[in-house]
Structure formats: C-alpha cells, structure tokens
Amino acid sequence: MKLQSLVLAAATALTMTTAFAVPAGTWSVAAGAHYVDPKSDNGTLANSDLNLVANVDVDGDVRPTISGEYFIANNVGIELLAAIPFHHDFTLNDADGKEIFTGKTQHLPPTLSLQYHFDGYNLPMNVKPFVGVGVNYTTFFKEKLNNNLGLELKLDDSVGVAGHIGLDIPFAPTESLRIDARYMDIKTDATVVNGAGVNYELGEIDISPWVYGVAFVKQF
Template sequence: MKLQSLVLATATALTMTTAFAVPAGTWSVAAGAHYVDPKSDNGTLNAGGTDYSVDVGGDARPTLTGEYFVANNVGIELLAAIPFNHDITLTDAAGNEIKGETQHLPPTLSVQYHFDGYNIPLNIKPFIGVGVNYTTFFKEKLYTGGSANLEIDDSVGVAGHVGVDFPFTPTDAFRIDARYIDIKSDVSLNGDDLGEVDISPWVYGVAYVKSF
C-alpha cells in the first residue's frame, strides 16, 4: 500500500504544470548521509531443521545522488553510496543466538517530480518519486565457530522516494528525504537453501544539493 500510494501520487504530479518550474536540462548533485532502517521482522531461516528468526541491524553511510531534469520539474535520479554494513542476529526458539554480518550496495534509479513554483510557504520544494532498486550483498559472514559460507542473493525491487528541499540560494539547498525500498533475498549456507530474508527498509537522509 505504501508503494501504491507513492506511485499514484507521482503519476498525479506528473500531469501538473506550473509557470515557474525547474527547467528541463538542469542537473543537480546531492552529497549527504543516509540511515538504512530495516523492517522489524526480517523473516525466518531454517538451518539443519532448526528455525531461526532473523534480525538485521541498521547502518548509516555517506551517499551521493545525481539528477537530470528531462522535463520541467521532472528528473531522473541515481542514488549511490559507500557500502553499508549490517549486523545479523539469528535466534532459535530456545533463545540461542548466532551472530553475523554483511555489506551491501543499494544503487537506486528513480523518476521524480519536484513541486517547484507552487508558491509554497517558506519557499520549500517538496518532491516525490518512484523507481527501481538493485541491492548487491557481499562479505557475508556467520560466526558459528566453524566453516560457514553464508550467501545472500542480490535483490531487485521497487523503491519510493519523498523529500523536501530548503533552498538558501537560487542554486543551493538543504534536503531531507525518506525512501522505502523493497529488498527480499534468498539465503544459503554452504550451498544449502535456508529461506528468504525480508529487509525492506526505510532509508532516511540529509544532504546538501547543488544545481547547475
């Protein structure tokens, strides 16, 4: 429902026109930091006949986005970041825990509509977007005290994006934003399938934005 609402709002926004829009051909670059906050219930994995509930921790890292406006107020944005690192905790019914970790990169491509030129109070500039995320996992580790080759498959999913720019010059702004990303991945241990982990995080960020 969250993603459906974002898609509907984006489609509605793309039909709007305004006399004072961000002109087509504009570029913007945003440098900042984002916190990846996985959903609270990340699923259940089965190893050796034992079910383990999965908890994936959050992490914050520097990020960089570039956006090109293909039409007035309509931009194509690419999100990049240095690798995020997540702690993993597997817990069985008796409360026994197995610790692990993984790193991931989440490049995300979005189509966005910026509400520029609508005479919004304080000159703020909201935006909304929807796109696709590709998440690749690497350096997976499971601390079992023995040989454990943990693998988390790459994920492709829909991503929604909302945010607000607070301009302080005609070409500079402070941004706060949030993304919802659908991340679901199959997990294996020493080649044996364990099941699926559902991370699907909200990603919260701040950035400095420069337009050209």
C-alpha cells in the same frame, strides 16, 4: 501499503501541471548521509538438514551518499543514488528469542528514480517538495556467519521497486538543504555452504527498509 502510497503519489504528481521553475536540461548533485532502517520482521530461515529454524533480526546503519539528477523535462528528473557500502549486523534467533547465530554483511543499493518536483507554488520558506518512483538494485558482499561449524553465508542480489519523497529547502538560488525518505523493496535468498562445498538453502530475508537522509543540493 506504504510503497503503494508512494507510487500513487508519484503517479499523481506526474500528471499535474504547475508553473515551471526547474527547466529541462538542469543538473543537480546531492551529497549527504542516509540511515537504512530495515523492517522489524525480516522473516524466518529454516533448513531440515541443519536442524535449523531461526527468526532474522537485521540492524540499521548510516553512511555517506551522493546522487545526481538530470531534468529531462520541466520539473521532471531522473535521479541515480549511490553510496559507500552499508554494513549490517544480523542475528538468527530461535522461537524463544534465544540467539543461535550472529553474522554481518555489506551491501550497495544503487537506486534509479523518476522524480517530480513541485516547484513554483510559493510555499512557506519556498520549500520544494518532490516525489519519485523507481528501481533499486542491491548487491551483497563480505557476508559472514559467526559459527564453529565451518558454515559460510551467501546472499543473493536483489531487484525491487523504490519510492522517494522529500523536501528541498533553498538557502541560495542554486543551493538547498534536502530532507528525504525512501522505501526500498529489498529481499534476498540466503544460502549457507559447508566446508565440503554443499549448499543449504535457508529461505528469504526481507530487509525492505525505510531510508532517511539529509543532503546538500547544488543545481547547475
């Protein structure tokens, strides 16, 4: 429902008319930091050959980010978000909450969005809200499963829908402070490999985080 609300807001915004204040051809760059907050219930992994049934708990992380946006029409931009790798520790717990395994992974979540900026409404402090919807591609690497069984963890890449909402608070004609939040549909299939190279499929980990951030924005 959260993602559906973001998509609906973006679709509604793109059909509205307003006084144009961000002309087509404008570029903006935003540099800041974002916190990835995975959903609380990340799913259950199971494999009968390993005699394993475990609930997944993924923690959050904050990292510097940068994004660039090009306005293809008045107030309508295409934005690409990039970041240095996020690091996540995770725990596999049994039904009683007892720890079975711990592990960690890194990921990069580049996200491409189509965005609409509500500009020219003379809002308090001249704030400029915006909404967007797009696609997220997340690639996982440096996966590690802490165990004494010689098992290695593999996580598949993920492609999913992403929603974006935020506010730009100007403090100069071409500079502003951005506060934003994103929802990313991130799901990855988990596999463990033993020392003999045999794969054991465990199932899906549903990370699907909210991503909260602040950034300095410069228009050109």
